[in-house]
Amino acid sequence: MTTLAFTKGHGTGNDFVLFTDPEGESPLTPEQIAAICDRRFGIGADGVIRAVRSRALPEGAAILAEEPEAEWFMDYWNADGTPAEMCGNGIRVYAHYLITEGLVAPERRDTLPIGTRAGVKDVLAGVSGYTVDLGRWRLAPERLVAASGLDVARPGLGIDLGNPHVVVALANGGELDGLDLAKIPALDPLPESGANVEFVVPEDPLLKNGVAHIRMRVHERGVGETLSCGTGTAAAALAFRHWGGDGMPNHWSVEVPGGRLGVRMFPTEEGEHVSLSGPAELVYRGEIDLSTL
Ligand SMILES: N[C@@H](CCC[C@H](N)C(=O)O)C(=O)O
Numbered sequence: 001m002t003t004l005a006f007t008k009g010h011g012t013g014n015d016f017v018l019f020t021d022p023e024g025e026s027p028l029t030p031e032q033i034a035a036i037c038d039r040r041f042g043i044g045a046d047g048v049i050r051a052v053r054s055r056a057l058p059e060g061a062a063i064l065a066e067e068p069e070a071e072w073f074m075d076y077w078n079a080d081g082t083p084a085e086m087c088g089n090g091i092r093v094y095a096h097y098l099i100t101e102g103l104v105a106p107e108r109r110d111t112l113p114i115g116t117r118a119g120v121k122d123v124l125a126g127v128s129g130y131t132v133d134l135g136r137w138r139l140a141p142e143r144l145v146a147a148s149g150l151d152v153a154r155p156g157l158g159i160d161l162g163n164p165h166v167v168v169a170l171a172n173g174g175e176l177d178g179l180d181l182a183k184i185p186a187l188d189p190l191p192e193s194g195a196n197v198e199f200v201v202p203e204d205p206l207l208k209n210g211v212a213h214i215r216m217r218v219h220e221r222g223v224g225e226t227l228s229c230g231t232g233t234a235a236a237a238l239a240f241r242h243w244g245g246d247g248m249p250n251h252w253s254v255e256v257p258g259g260r261l262g263v264r265m266f267p268t269e270e271g272e273h274v275s276l277s278g279p280a281e282l283v284y285r286g287e288i289d290l291s292t293l
Contacts (some may be wrong), residue, residue: 001289004028006036007097008043010282011089013227013258017045023292024056028290030081035293037079043288046226047087049094049293050075051103054115062114069108073096073115078222085117086162088230088276092130095123096280118162129279131262134234137161137274139242144188146199147219148180153188157239161274164195164221165235169243176201176217181225194221196229200236203255211251214240219257227258234274237263 004018017036021027028036037045054073054135056059063070074094078086095112098104104112112123140158144185145168152204156166166187172179176199185197196218216236218229237252252263262277 009093009282014089020051034081067120070113092280131277146183148183159235167239228256
């Protein structure tokens with residue numbers, strides 16, 4: 001019997017199974033990950049996060065060259081068993097897990113650099129959650145997006161945040177609520193590595209105290225509709241600011257079915273960065289016999 005000790009956590013309802021494999025000796029197979037994430041036959045989650053030391057991985061050398069203090073790597077897997085470069089909700093939950101499990105020294109707990117497949121990200125602990133600097137972002141090609149519940153395909157703006165996103169503006173909340181995201185949206189042309197697809201509408205009023213408020217639903221690559229997607233909320237805010245032009249603020253509040261996340265754009269020496277703020281919760285610990293999956 002091979003037993004896996006795990007912790008279940010979530011950030012605004014985007015939920016993850018986390019486990020520790022410090023020396024990288026016990027990776028799960030894609031089939032085991034998909035079985036763990038199954039909501040009826042497994043534990044149930046949108047993704048799996050393996051806590052592994054950067055130095056134990058082949059990609060760790062590049063991470064440690066970028067930031068020698070990035071001791072831990074977030075080995076992130078989608079529910080279907082495919083790896084992803086980044087997860088904005090996952091990395092806050094992962095930072096909370098590392099701190100709660102005592103895996104990081106107390107002096108590192110305020111600003112924690114974490115290795116990901118999209119480079120090193122700094123996570124800052126705050127009073128009501130965590131803020132992650134998602135780093136640089138870039139515009140990507142437009143796609144036509146057809147989704148169940150929409151009369152015609154709509155243009156979607158590509159945004160690359162280390163992982164791929166396509167953001168679609170809808171006319172109103174009725175259109176957003178009418179979407180059937182149990183069916184995968186069709187992208188034309190289809191990006192080679194797929195994409196997370198975000199549908200957004202402005203709240204009324206858009207601006208409250210200098211902060212822009214929008215609502216979003218998401219179909220995550222490798223998962224399906226989720227209650228939240230952190231990198232997706234950053235992509236949605238960046239796309240909305242792009243469409244709005246001059247006068248749009250750099251502070252955004254994005255309501256998702258699982259709660260609300262904050263997004264901020266700010267200048268740095270290497271160009272503009274975008275950050276994401278929100279809660280991180282650990283809700284359950286358990287053990288699973290992998291042979292039962
Ligand atoms: N939920 C995440 C994104 C997880 C990865 C995504 N499904 C992908 O394949 O890129 C987030 O909070 O950012």
